[in-house]
Amino acid sequence: MSPQETAPQHPTDRPRVAIVTGGSRGIGHEAVKRLAADGHAVVIGYAGHREPAEAAAKDITAAGGRAVAVQADVADEQQVAALFDTAESEYGGVDVVVHAAGRMYLAPIAELDLAELDTLHRTNIRGTFVVAQQAARRIRGGGALITFSTSIVGLALPAYGAYSASKGAVEALTLILARELRGRDVTVNTVAPGPTATDLFLDGKDEETIARMAAQPPLERLGTPADIAEVVAFLASPAGHWVNGQRVRANGGIV
Numbered sequence: 001m002s003p004q005e006t007a008p009q010h011p012t013d014r015p016r017v018a019i020v021t022g023g024s025r026g027i028g029h030e031a032v033k034r035l036a037a038d039g040h041a042v043v044i045g046y047a048g049h050r051e052p053a054e055a056a057a058k059d060i061t062a063a064g065g066r067a068v069a070v071q072a073d074v075a076d077e078q079q080v081a082a083l084f085d086t087a088e089s090e091y092g093g094v095d096v097v098v099h100a101a102g103r104m105y106l107a108p109i110a111e112l113d114l115a116e117l118d119t120l121h122r123t124n125i126r127g128t129f130v131v132a133q134q135a136a137r138r139i140r141g142g143g144a145l146i147t148f149s150t151s152i153v154g155l156a157l158p159a160y161g162a163y164s165a166s167k168g169a170v171e172a173l174t175l176i177l178a179r180e181l182r183g184r185d186v187t188v189n190t191v192a193p194g195p196t197a198t199d200l201f202l203d204g205k206d207e208e209t210i211a212r213m214a215a216q217p218p219l220e221r222l223g224t225p226a227d228i229a230e231v232v233a234f235l236a237s238p239a240g241h242w243v244n245g246q247r248v249r250a251n252g253g254i255v
Helices: 026-037 050-062 077-091 114-138 161-180 207-214 225-236
Strands: 017-021 041-046 067-071 094-099 139-148 187-191
Touching: 017 026, 017 077, 026 041, 026 050, 026 094, 026 225, 041 050, 041 077, 050 067, 067 077, 077 094, 077 114, 094 114, 094 225, 114 139, 114 161, 139 161, 139 225, 161 187, 187 225
Parallel strands: 017 041, 017 094, 041 067, 094 139, 139 187
Antiparallel strands: none
8 A cells, every 4th residue: 555545444433442451540541541532432341440440431421431341350261252242232343452451570580489470470471362362353443452561571670570571472472463463454562661650560669769760771761651541542543553654454563
């Protein structure tokens, strides 16, 4: 397709529908709010934080939007299938999947409890695979799957061995799925934030440690969940299918 050609026109009379896992807190919560503001009907997936998920759905609905909160363990294939079923039954289909659910345990490799390793990998690796599998089967043309990695994969900071390994797996899965979906008009990308002011990142760290990590080049600042939600919103939009005037079918980029 030449740069002069226009983007294919997808139906505009149907609601654009997004599923956001980990939508009750942090980056996922900000993504929910931003996608709803952009006109998406949003299915808010949550594991254990029911009240903030339902409050977010209530706020969106009160403002004239469309949202529903659904509990789902992302590593449980039946619960994730039910999450997608809800999107299809309530809003007619799935256009965007933002997989923001994740866990983080920090310890030197020599000291990490292997039970924590198993729990972390169950959520971060198996959970990503289960969600990606349903997304690959159900996302409509013109849609997008957005997963989450971390800048730590490149920075390789001490104590992040298990977490970084799990996110390295996410990056590998994202690239391969992008290639498998080539020709489907579905983009697949992973967002790799630097230090971001979420409960997941801030928990257990003192101010000096947070400042030191945020100053690591090329990061040089502590981001906010709203910053990351801006990136998610672009990748979730039809504009996110265009790079340098060319149609992007599936690219597996790390943003």
